[in-house]
Amino acid sequence: MSIVRLRFEGPWGSCLLLIGFASFSIWYFLDARSVSSEVENLLLIGPASALSLVLCVAILVREVPKLRMTAAPAAPRGDEAKSFRERYGVVAAIIALVVYVVLMPWLGFDVGTFLFIAASMLIQGERRWWAILSFAAIMAVLTVYSMESILSVPVPSLLF
Structure with missing residues (x-):
């Protein structure tokens, strides 16, 4: 039995960072809404969260097809x-x-x-x-x- 090493090719780091940004935007909006659901409180936070989510999704849609995961060849001795x-x-x-x-x-x-x-x-x-x-x-x-x-x-x- 051999252990296969995987090689991650493409913008994996960027995609994970975008997922982190999107998660933070959702959390921040939900936290602000739990404190006060008044319009004055969410007047700036709501649209800013929505805009950041739209941008994150748009970039992810463009970047996800570039992601590749392939079996890596055996590591050279060097x-x-x-x-x-x-x-x-x-x-x-x-x-x-x-x-x-x-x-x-x-x-x-x-x-x-x-x-x-x-x-x-x-x-x-x-x-x-x-x-x-x-x-x-x-x-x-x-x-x-x-x-x-x-x-x-x-x-x-x-x-x-």
Whole structure:
């Protein structure tokens, strides 16, 4: 008995994302309606939800025929030579984002943003420390400045 590996070809990620958007739109509309079914409450939410659902369905109708699932050939022996980024880059980036959000109240927006950008650059393969540290520092300072000064949104900061 052999285990068949499947190869997913086509816009699977886009279709799953659209299904997620459609599910969120339905949930948001139903949640708003459960709070208050008054016309004033649903005046903007109802049409926006309907429009987003129509767009999601229209795009899905166009993209679903492109989806393919075929049996993958046996993996060549060179498969072990893939880099960390190629193997685990997306999962590592998701974990970094979750850690960034969870630790934000303790680290502050400035330090958390700096560490998240630096970690993301490492995950994506950047190895020059001067580039990682300088880019992360510049982006953290610009992000905190734009949030607080330009947008007037107070953010929890540790250093600034």
